[in-house]
Amino acid sequence: MAEELELLDRWRRGDDGAGNRLVRRHFHVVFRFLSNKVGDEATDLTQQTFLALVERRDRLDPAIGLRAYVLGVARHMLLRHLRGRYRDRAVFSPERVSAFESPPDLGTSPTRRIAQGQDRVLLDRALRSLPIDHQIALELHYWHELGIAQIATVLECSPSSVKSRLFRARHGLRRQVERLSTRPSPLLERLEDELSSLRSFSGG
Amino acid sequence: MDEQSQGSARSWMPGEPSPDVLAEELALASLERRLFDRRSPALVLDRYVLLEKIGAGGLGVVFRAYDPHLDRRVALKLLRLREGTDEAEASRLLDEARLMARISHPNVVTIHDVGTYQRADLGLAAHREQALGIPVPGVFLVMELMECSLREVMRRRPPAREIVALLIDAARGLVAAHERGIVHRDCKPGNVLIGSDGRARIGDFGLACGAEVLGQAAEGAAEGAAEGAAPGGQSVRAGTPAYMAPEQLRGSPADARSDQYSFALTGYVALYQMHPFAAGRDPSGPLPVPPTTAASKVPRRIHAILRRALQADPAARFADMGTLLRELESVARERTRRRVLVGGAGLLTAGLLALAWAEPAPEPCAQAGTAIDRVWHDDARKRLRSSFAASGAPFAASSQPSVEHALDTYALRWREARHEACTDTHVRRVQSEAELDLRSACLERRRLEFGEVVGLLHDADDVVVASAMPVVQGMGWIDACADPLLRGVARLPDDLTARRKVLRAWQQLGRAHMLERAGRYVEATALVRSVRQDAAGPADPSLLAAVDVRQGSIAARRGDYEQAKAWLLQGIQRAEAIREDALAVDGWIRLLWVAGVELQDEQGEVWAGFARAALDRLGDDPMRHAQLEHNFGGVAYVEHRLGDALAHYQRALQTQQRLLDEDDPRIARTLNHIANVLLMMDEPERALGYARRSLGIRERVLGEQHPQVAASLNNIASAQLASARGAAQLAVARATVERSLSITAGRDLPQASVARTLEQRVRQRLEHAALPEPEGG
Numbered sequence: 001m002a003e004e005l006e007l008l009d010r011w012r013r014g015d016d017g018a019g020n021r022l023v024r025r026h027f028h029v030v031f032r033f034l035s036n037k038v039g040d041e042a043t044d045l046t047q048q049t050f051l052a053l054v055e056r057r058d059r060l061d062p063a064i065g066l067r068a069y070v071l072g073v074a075r076h077m078l079l080r081h082l083r084g085r086y087r088d089r090a091v092f093s094p095e096r097v098s099a100f101e102s103p104p105d106l107g108t109s110p111t112r113r114i115a116q117g118q119d120r121v122l123l124d125r126a127l128r129s130l131p132i133d134h135q136i137a138l139e140l141h142y143w144h145e146l147g148i149a150q151i152a153t154v155l156e157c158s159p160s161s162v163k164s165r166l167f168r169a170r171h172g173l174r175r176q177v178e179r180l181s182t183r184p185s186p187l188l189e190r191l192e193d194e195l196s197s198l199r200s201f202s203g204g
Numbered sequence: 205m206d207e208q209s210q211g212s213a214r215s216w217m218p219g220e221p222s223p224d225v226l227a228e229e230l231a232l233a234s235l236e237r238r239l240f241d242r243r244s245p246a247l248v249l250d251r252y253v254l255l256e257k258i259g260a261g262g263l264g265v266v267f268r269a270y271d272p273h274l275d276r277r278v279a280l281k282l283l284r285l286r287e288g289t290d291e292a293e294a295s296r297l298l299d300e301a302r303l304m305a306r307i308s309h310p311n312v313v314t315i316h317d318v319g320t321y322q323r324a325d326l327g328l329a330a331h332r333e334q335a336l337g338i339p340v341p342g343v344f345l346v347m348e349l350m351e352c353s354l355r356e357v358m359r360r361r362p363p364a365r366e367i368v369a370l371l372i373d374a375a376r377g378l379v380a381a382h383e384r385g386i387v388h389r390d391c392k393p394g395n396v397l398i399g400s401d402g403r404a405r406i407g408d409f410g411l412a413c414g415a416e417v418l419g420q421a422a423e424g425a426a427e428g429a430a431e432g433a434a435p436g437g438q439s440v441r442a443g444t445p446a447y448m449a450p451e452q453l454r455g456s457p458a459d460a461r462s463d464q465y466s467f468a469l470t471g472y473v474a475l476y477q478m479h480p481f482a483a484g485r486d487p488s489g490p491l492p493v494p495p496t497t498a499a500s501k502v503p504r505r506i507h508a509i510l511r512r513a514l515q516a517d518p519a520a521r522f523a524d525m526g527t528l529l530r531e532l533e534s535v536a537r538e539r540t541r542r543r544v545l546v547g548g549a550g551l552l553t554a555g556l557l558a559l560a561w562a563e564p565a566p567e568p569c570a571q572a573g574t575a576i577d578r579v580w581h582d583d584a585r586k587r588l589r590s591s592f593a594a595s596g597a598p599f600a601a602s603s604q605p606s607v608e609h610a611l612d613t614y615a616l617r618w619r620e621a622r623h624e625a626c627t628d629t630h631v632r633r634v635q636s637e638a639e640l641d642l643r644s645a646c647l648e649r650r651r652l653e654f655g656e657v658v659g660l661l662h663d664a665d666d667v668v669v670a671s672a673m674p675v676v677q678g679m680g681w682i683d684a685c686a687d688p689l690l691r692g693v694a695r696l697p698d699d700l701t702a703r704r705k706v707l708r709a710w711q712q713l714g715r716a717h718m719l720e721r722a723g724r725y726v727e728a729t730a731l732v733r734s735v736r737q738d739a740a741g742p743a744d745p746s747l748l749a750a751v752d753v754r755q756g757s758i759a760a761r762r763g764d765y766e767q768a769k770a771w772l773l774q775g776i777q778r779a780e781a782i783r784e785d786a787l788a789v790d791g792w793i794r795l796l797w798v799a800g801v802e803l804q805d806e807q808g809e810v811w812a813g814f815a816r817a818a819l820d821r822l823g824d825d826p827m828r829h830a831q832l833e834h835n836f837g838g839v840a841y842v843e844h845r846l847g848d849a850l851a852h853y854q855r856a857l858q859t860q861q862r863l864l865d866e867d868d869p870r871i872a873r874t875l876n877h878i879a880n881v882l883l884m885m886d887e888p889e890r891a892l893g894y895a896r897r898s899l900g901i902r903e904r905v906l907g908e909q910h911p912q913v914a915a916s917l918n919n920i921a922s923a924q925l926a927s928a929r930g931a932a933q934l935a936v937a938r939a940t941v942e943r944s945l946s947i948t949a950g951r952d953l954p955q956a957s958v959a960r961t962l963e964q965r966v967r968q969r970l971e972h973a974a975l976p977e978p979e980g981g
């Protein structure tokens with residue numbers, strides 16, 4: 001961890017080699033974190049994330065670790081992006097709006113809508129219909145195996161609020177799965193296992 | 205195996221949805237370029253950096269690429285070697301490509317480099333190769349990057365004169381090839397390529413005769429493909445059946461006379477916008493009389509020339525392409541002379557009568573246009589040649605004739621434009637003196653820029669020599685000066701000192717543009733800065749606005765979007781203040797991209813609104829309107845305003861169909877989007893029609909196995925499913941889904957999961973359908 005902070009410091013001082021090592025280490029996590037929410041725009045948002053990483057001068061808490069920090073920056077970029085596409089900006093809130101409904105460039109085509117039968121697709125779609133911060137909380141918990149304190153850093157909220165969000169997110173996910181299934185899905189019984197198994201896919 | 209592919213971030217279970225590997229690779233490469241100016245090793249072939257895929261088909265793939273040694277953009281074509289190709293055959297193919305590369309002619313697409321590559325050269329893991337669609341092993345060809353082809357030009361139905369000029373260019377290229385004993389075999393509108401200098405070249409030479417042409421061979425087989433003998437004795441399939449000579453269709457080897465036939469057919473289709481043998485296709489029959497409306501615009505002698513070259517019997521055609529070329533040239537010359545005479549004498553009578561009457565009248569514009577001779581003359585030409593001869597840069601010798609030809613052409617066009625500007629005011633009297641001033645100022649800026657280019661080439665170092673063509677191609681568009689909306693509103697000051705100062709600044713701005721074009725952004729930036737400093741004070745506001753927009757453009761190319769936005773905003777304000785409308789539109793369009801797309805500054809809709817307003821004021825610029833409409837359609841769709849979305853998409857489609865090739869993938873995309881909207885609106889029958897048209901284009905252009913084909917098939921299946929009333933109709937939907945599944949099988953594509961879901965749905969419906977009709981097995 002200290003090594004990564006060292007790399008970041010060296011990058012900020014102009015050592016591109018260090019920067020490149022850092023980028024390669026975190027690129028896939030960041031890119032997939034973004035691309036399962038915004039699709040094609042993930043490339044630009046990933047670039048913005050890493051650029052912001054160099055430009056920001058704030059000190060980093062070594063206890064939090066770089067991954068949580070990077071994902072926190074990525075979330076910022078994501079929200080800025082979604083807010084821009086959301087028509088009524090006053091209404092936009094990461095706790096209410098889902099990545100799916102706000103920039104549905106990935107998800108609204110009619111043929112995709114039908115894609116409900118397969119468990120994997122169903123779960124993906126259910127996750128995406130959660131409020132963004134709930135989706136992120138679940139991903140950080142199950143895929144990135146971040147602790148409550150780290151998730152709190154990413155979401156910029158208190159640890160207790162992380163817990164309540166995780167609770168509501170699981171609840172919401174269950175409801176979404178029920179709603180989207182055409183018939184009773186066996187997925188509901190093994191929702192937690194299924195979520196954990198997706199970890200490899202998301203680069204965690 | 206491959207270290208990178210075994211990294212923890214890259215592992216996923218087989219069968220699970222995998223991330224889009226190509227998107228990730230390109231994203232990583234582009235990120236590294238931007239952050240570290242480093243070429244990602246994963247996307248380099250030989251020394252060429254792959255930038256973006258610009259085409260794919262049965263042939264292989266084409267990338268826009270960057271050559272770091274020579275600091276220029278190129279087209280990189282990757283060709284699949286035929287299955288089971290051994291090394292001897294691969295090297296024969298390479299020899300052939302090198303032979304083509306040796307044709308150095310202004311009207312033949314320049315091949316800079318050729319080579320073969322193996323899996324190891326790519327440095328890619330196997331799964332990434334597949335994602336990129338790169339054939340392995342294969343042959344690569346590095347060619348000059350072209351703007352468009354005759355197919356695209358045809359779509360906007362330009363005057364016959366313009367088409368004939370391009371055909372003459374193409375014919376010169378074919379003559380050059382035939383002189384070296386090389387037969388093209390596949391002349392068609394898509395292979396007559398046009399550079400940004402407006403010059404046409406013959407391209408895709410002989411590619412068809414060595415490498416496997418998978419898609420075309422398959423199509424050809426259906427219509428009776430040519431099985432000809434290649435120089436090496438192999439049996440090959442080559443050519444595009446629709447443009448083949450009858451003897452080629454019968455299976456005889458292609459020769460210079462079959463090229464002549466294909467060329468004439470290309471010309472016929474381009475001029476009359478129809479295929480002479482479209483219905484029934486009896487090429488041995490008489491050439492049909494073209495529709496009178498189209499025919500009236502095409503000189504009768506041209507029709508006669510084409511008719512002769514289109515004879516079914518090769519012996520009845522012209523002796524060779526050279527003869528055909530001379531015929532075409534003589535018609536073009538005659539037409540030009542007549543136009544000048546008629547216009548010049550102010551008479552509407554053509555021919556000898558005009559000549560007779562014109563003789564005594566002094567020509568007030570006789571000297572107009574000669575100013576170009578001060579920049580481009582015999583000495584300049586000699587200096588250019590010696591500068592290139594002295595250069596040690598690779599390709600100096602081979603690119604010199606093209607560069608010289610491009611400069612010749614530009615000088616000629618400038619002379620004509622200046623003469624016409626003068627004539628409009630002083631002879632035809634259709635233009636005021638004030639308008640002439642503006643037109644002349646515009647032309648003068650072009651001439652200064654031209655002078656800059658000539659100067660740059662005289663003192664050319666190796667880098668300049670190497671990037672000479674892109675620089676020459678970047679010179680300003682002369683015809684814009686004749687258009688009141690496009691030429692700008694700046695006239696030159698009357699005071700001589702001020703005039704000199706302004707001209708000098710325009711000259712430097714032109715140079716900066718050239719440097720930007722050559723990818724030398726640092727120098728370009730420095731130069732624009734100094735122009736800005738010099739221009740401070742009682743400056744020409746047009747110039748300042750142009751400086752801002754140029755600086756914004758350079759900053760955007762360097763990836764400095766915040767800075768780019770600031771410059772562009774300032775430039776737009778200045779342009780708007782003095783009603784430099786064309787400049788303002790340029791600014792708005794760039795700004796929409798920089799601010800709305802790159803910076804995501806949450807004001808995309810605002811910029812879009814302004815861009816549209818500016819474009820509306822500029823008037824008829826249909827291609828840009830089409831882009832805007834398409835994007836508005838996307839926004840409306842996203843916001844579930846389906847009626848609006850449909851209307852926007854329809855308008856975009858209409859324009860695209862008018863301007864683009866009918867098989868342009870952009871049209872296919874719009875068609876499929878419309879199908880999406882109609883499905884949402886519960887109009888499956890209408891959706892079906894659009895999805896089918898989309899499918900047709902994608903199958904023809906992208907090949908039947910392309911994922912986009914599956915996307916169209918999925919929409920077709922959705923529509924069929926939605927309107928199915930019985931088991932028979934459901935079976936039709938199932939067949940469609942099965943085709944889609946066979947394309948996406950084993951590939952992790954979004955289309956695949958859609959297809960699988962559709963398959964389930966069909967199955968469920970079939971089970972339901974079986975129940976209430978027990979007797980109807």
